[in-house]
Amino acid sequence: MSVETLSSNFILTNTTGIFAFPMDMKMIDQFILGGAIASLLGFLLLYYTFQGKKKSNRASMEMQRDEYVKNSQDGECQQEIAGNTEIIIVGAGVAGSALACTLGKDGRQVLVIERDLTEPDRIVGELLQPGGYLKLIELGLEDCVNEIDAQRVFGYALFKDGKNTKLSYPLKDFHSDVAGRSFHNGRFIQRMREKAASIPNVRLEQGTVTSLVEEKGTIKGVQYKTKTGEEMTAYAPLTIVCDGCFSNLRRSLCNPKVNIPSCFVALILKNCELPYKNHGHVILANPSPILLYQISSTEIRCLVDVPGQKVPSISNGEMAHYLKTNVAPQIPVELYYAFISAIEEGNIRTMPNRSMPAAPYPTPGAILLGDAFNMRHPLTGGGMTVALSDIVVLRDLLRPLHNLSDASSLCKYLESFYTLRKPVASTINTLASALYKVFCASPNQARNEMRQACFDYLSLGGIFSNGPVALLSGLNPRPLSLVLHFFAVAIYGVGRLLLPFPSPKRVIASLFAFVLLYSFQRKRKNNERVSIDFRRRDEYVKSSEYGECRPDDTERTDIIIVGAGVAGSALAYTLGKDGRRVHVIERDLTEPDRIVGELLQPGGYLKLIELGLEDFDAQQVFGYALFKDGKNTTLSYPLENFHSDVAGRSFHHGRFIQRMQEKAASLSNLSLEQGTVTSLLKDNGTIKGVQYKTKIGNEMTAYAPLTIVCDGCFSNLWHTLCKPKVDVPSCFVGLVLENCQLPYANHGHVILADPSPILFYPISNTEIRCLVDVPGEKIPFISNGEMAHYLKTKVASQIPHELFNAFISAIDRGNFRAMLNRTMPAAPLPTVGALLMGGCI
Missing domain, CATH: 1.10.246 (Serum Albumin; Chain A, Domain 1)
Structure with a gap:
């Protein structure tokens, strides 16, 4: 009914009433006024009653982050300090616990909410591959496999039709401690939880997360029930969901397509030994594989794969019958009786094997990790390796970020996580799927x-x-x-x-x-x-018994770095930030003036972010423009999945190095000294330090457990540590163009000229670097005018017309320089106590 109809009926009714029941106007006014007030109060009462019911039906009250968060102990409300919790982690399994330790050690304020903090009892997640153990070392968590009776694993034994073969891990190039590890999953997780809980800025709480708190498309935190049933809400700029394969939150953050190709039937064999000690055993049985490995010094885990989602019933004895009649005859004879005994003990458990490709919905304020995000068949034991590798990638991405509060920008930045994880994740996922299919009868x-x-x-x-x-x-x-x-x-x-x-x-x-x-x-x-010629090395390495040496200062210096160019300065700052006591010796600490090393690709800029060195002034570069025979095309960097700040950078080389040297010198545990290193100190084949001349000519000696040589392409020390085979295919002639603009702004320009390419890129707001490549080691003389003539007659005609006049002006100014372009393959001579880096390797 329309508003007009309602009004007409109201007037008609009142008019009829007035004529039927005569009243004085004062009484009528009182009734009208009273009715209006009563109607208004009734409307307000109904509105607030309805709103109250609506709120009471919610799982828990959502509050603004800077107001109140319900206290999980006594149910009272306490004021939360703004920014107190930076990251919420949902789940404290392998991924959640490892991530909490890692982020906590980086100084993040972390809240971990785990459904059950008692020791879990799972039948998978018990075999960590060597690659996963290396990631554990990288995260500083390798001690979590200590004191849990973990067994070292050196490879696999493969059995088929009475034949077998041993497949050892290729570990010869690694430290003796590097190997696979097998253990009780629950013990491993408890060790990581204990380590996380020992970090003051990490808080572990038992509770069940019921939902993510969303506001305008951004995840602001989580709603959860505490152990005592209290409804709680917690807020943080970033929520990381690691609640495992049964995740009830993943649908908000990805498109889960879960496949269950088979189920594992698990037993524990006792009082027996595997045919190949410290090896996982895979039996290519019929219809599908059987996996055996040690999980303690007295127990062997047996996982029987049963294709499909339905398995024989355990309760009515069908499973025991299936295992005895179908599986037992295919078990190696050394394990047969222990397998039968395990069946008769009745401690048989099953678990569906899930696989799920990663299909995330990039969501501001939240990200998925672990089995909640990506699963593969557990036959190959790659799940923990992928999870730990993902944590390393995520840690390195988050490290440079001091403020996580800009959810939209953070989401775009973290989209690179999905790209960076692919090499490891896709390889292990594909292998797991393929091997399972191949190994099934x-x-x-x-x-x-x-x-x-x-x-x-x-x-x-x-x-x-x-x-x-x-x-x-x-x-x-x-x-x-x-x-x-x-x-x-x-x-x-x-x-x-x-x-x-x-x-x-x-x-x-x-x-x-x-x-x-x-x-x-x-x-x-x-x-x-690269075989070592000790006689030649001895010519270059000065023994520490010669010359005057100052007292051994090994205890005061961890690492000596020779050279403070790009590699040396960046390395010094990185090691210094990690707490190392670093001594850098650089030949000349004034601002260098080079014509190369001025263009940093986007991949290099990402590494700069990772090292915390991205804060310097430069021109953004978004790709290349290619020119040939009057035609041109642009080649843009594929940056759409990265934060808007990620691009190439071009700059004055010397200014960039000076900025890094300043940052390095600002660290209290780092000393930057001007001096020329003349030789390395050798004692019984080990490099103990360096001899160098100071700026004023004093002969000095410095000692450290490790010396890293980064003294560039003109290194006088590389013959000691490598076998240099330097090739000089061409030379660059460098000019600076002024008062002009490139045809394509913020792009490097490559002209496919005759006889070789010409390169242009901006190095400041007003300057463009031009590098003319001249094949061979000999170039026209600069001093007698040959070079200017060559550039005007041979090169200028091939320059884009927008840059022609500026190119001629640069030649006329005469400020052009030449530099040899060197190539040298890495051919190190592995040397105890020393290492090469940068242009000198």
Whole structure:
């Protein structure tokens, strides 16, 4: 009914009433006034009653972050200090606990909310690959596998049809402590929780997170129930959801497509030993694999894979019958009786094996991690490696950020997390999925042949097993290597089907052995080229017994850095921030004046952010413009998934170095000294320090456990530490153009000129660097005018017309310089106590 109709009825009714019941006007006014007031009060009463009911139906009251947060102990409201909690972590499993420790050690104020803080009892997450252990070391959490009876794992043993082969992890280039680890999952998690709880700025609380608090599309915090049932709300600029494979929050932050290819049936075998000690054992059984590994000094975990989502019932004895009749005959004889005993003990448990690709919805204020974000079949034991690798990536991204309050900008910045995690995550995920499919039996002859081919390929040993095992272990998570071995196995398997020879394995294996061994031989030749010639080294390394030395100051200096250019200054600042006592010796501390080292690519700028060195003035560069024969095209950097600040940078080289030297010198534990290092000090083959001349000519000696040589492309020390093979393919002639603009703003310009390229980029608001490449080591003389003539006659005509006049003016000013362009492959001579970095390697 319309407003007009209502008004007409009201007037008609009142008019009828007036004529039917005569009253005086005063009485009528009182009734009208009283009715209006009563109506207004009734409306207000109904409104607030309705609103109160609406609020009471919510899970808990949402409050503004800077007002009140309900106290989990006594239910009272306490005022929360603004900015007190920076990060909320939902879940304290492997990912959540490790992340809490990591962020807490970085000084972040962290609140961890975990559903159950008692020791978990899971049947997976018990095998940590060597790559995961290296990430644990990187996070400073390697002591969490101590005192839990963790067992070292050095590789796998593969069993099929009565045959077996041992696949060892390629660990020869790593420290002796690096290996896989197997353990009780609950004990490992409790150790990490204890470590997190010991950090003053990390708070662990038991509670169940029921929902994320969202405001205008931004996650502001979480609502949760405490252990005692209290409804609580907590706020932070960033919420990280790590609540595992059963996550009830992931739907808000990703598009979960969970697949359950199989289930694991778990037992614990006792009073027995594995055929290969300190190795995981994989039996290529029928219908699918069986996995065995030690989880303590007296217990072996057995995981029987059952395809599909339905498994035989445990309660009515179907499972025990299935295990005894179908599985037990395929168990190695050394474990058979222990397997039967474990079945009869009845402690059988099952768990669905989930896989879920990462499909995030980038959401301001929140991010997913761990199994809540990405899962793969647990056969290969790669889950913890991916989670720990993700934590390292996220830690490095967050480290330079002092303020997390700008949720929108933070969300865009953290989108790079999804790109940076891909090499490790995609390699391990793809391998897990592929191996599970290959290792399962099938009625299809081709698939069974591929299964046999995979077993035989790995049994070949050497590079045929080292490559796949390096991928499996997380030591070499390179997608290209994965593709190579997939193709090798596939063609090897197809060849077995196609070639009707008595021994096809030898023919196909020989073919791939040739291809792979060729690359291996080249690598070995490169290694042979860096063999150490001690007599030549002794010419360059001065023994510490000669000359006058000041008292050994090893206890006062951890690291000596020779050279304070880009590499030396950045390294000094980085190590100094980590608390190292660093002594930097630089030949000349005045501002350098070079014509290269002025263009930093976006990848380099991301590393600068990671090191906390991004605060300097420069020109942003968004890509390249390519010119040839009057045509041109622009090539933009693919930056759409990165924060708006991420781009290339171009600048005066000397100003950039001076800025880094200033930052390094501001650290109290770092000394920057001007001096020329003349030699390295050697004692029994170990570099103990350096001899150098100070600015005023005094001979000095400095000692440290580690000396890092970063003295650039003209290094006088590199012969000591590497075998330099320097090639000079061309020279750069450098000019500075003024009072002009590039055809494409904020782009580097490359002209495909004759005989070689010309490069332009801005180095300040008013200056453009021009680098003319001249092939060979000899160039026209500058002093006699040959160079100016060459530039005007050979080069100027190929310059874009927008820059032509400025180019000619730069030549006429005569301020052009030349520099040799050097290339040198890294060919280090591994030396105890010393290391090369930067242009000198």
